[in-house]
Amino acid sequence: MPQSIDPAWAKEVLGWWVEHANAALMDDKGRREYSFCSSGPRTDVLLTRELQTRRVIGVVLGLGKVDALVRPVPSGHNFVELQSGLDLARRALGKLATAEETARYITGSSAPTMAADSLHPLIWGAASKLWHDGHHASAVQRAATFLNAHVQDLTGRRDVSDSTLMAQVFSSNAPEAGKPRLRWPGVNTDLTVKAMRTGLSQFGQGCFMAIRNPATHSTEDLAAQEALEQLAILSTLARWIDGCELVEAPKPHS
Incomplete structure (x- = not known):
């Protein structure tokens, strides 16, 4: 970049x-x-x-x-x-x-441009060194790995990762012991809140299946533009995660 x-x-x-x-x-x-x-x-x-x-x-x-x-x-x-x-x-x-x-x-273009260092700091902080060295796919993979670790830290979930982690932390099911949820804040009956919660679950899983997995397993590098777009997607997910609330299961009465 x-x-x-x-x-x-x-x-x-x-x-x-x-x-x-x-x-x-x-x-x-x-x-x-x-x-x-x-x-x-x-x-x-x-x-x-x-x-x-x-x-x-x-x-x-x-x-x-x-x-x-x-x-x-x-x-x-x-x-x-x-x-x-x-x-x-x-x-x-x-x-x-x-x-x-x-x-x-x-x-002839007046299209806006986006600076990579304006992405979510977790994403660009993880990707920047590899990016500047010209390793675009590796930069994307490292950013996704750091995002996965961030969600694990927030929820205490070390037993699952990647798309499975996203499916479970954004699940609409009630939280269980050792299995908290990340919930978009708002009233449960609000249609926008419902859409955000469903969208976060699907979007989070999609990010790891369609972005992290190919970047991890492929031996080919990404073009700079494609890699930047993928970092922007991960940045969007990271910002939405920042806006979520951690919902934990009630502790059992002694």
Whole structure:
């Protein structure tokens, strides 16, 4: 999932780099003849922001890796090359400057987008590391596993898991000793409440049968878009679970 970035801040970072890299390449007479220059105070200033600028360039241009922007020249002299990094920074600035216009006239889409880190924190927290490593199916599988464990923690049910767990915790039957239920709150006779309770049972079982099981047993990875949609489904279930009440069986009188 591409990372998001504040455009105004990114422009400041990149603009600073372009200005100071250009200044470092100027000679004492204000002329610029080469793509490299001697190391010194001006390049030392660039190095203090080099890592930050590389990260901004990577996010804006969608690059997995951005090489060093201040590169030693293998000449035996104390020279560093700046032009390659300067070109990247200018390209990123150009993309930021024209992004809105490009989206409006080329893609023609004004559809909303969703940031993965806005998913339920349990889901994205479980999936994020594998996702950033490019393992989309594994990210989905881990998110579902964490959701299963979360429901087990809420209900104390360690004897069942996955779709069987969902069927039992969302069952419309009265809770039994050691078998509490997760219930959507509301009056039992309310039609919307009834629909939510029935839907949660079916939806919860479906999530584990149609999402977790294939992700666990398949050897093929998922496309990023498909995996994100599945994480969004799990996120929806997690948020509904947050809204449920734990209903336990009455304790027997001593």
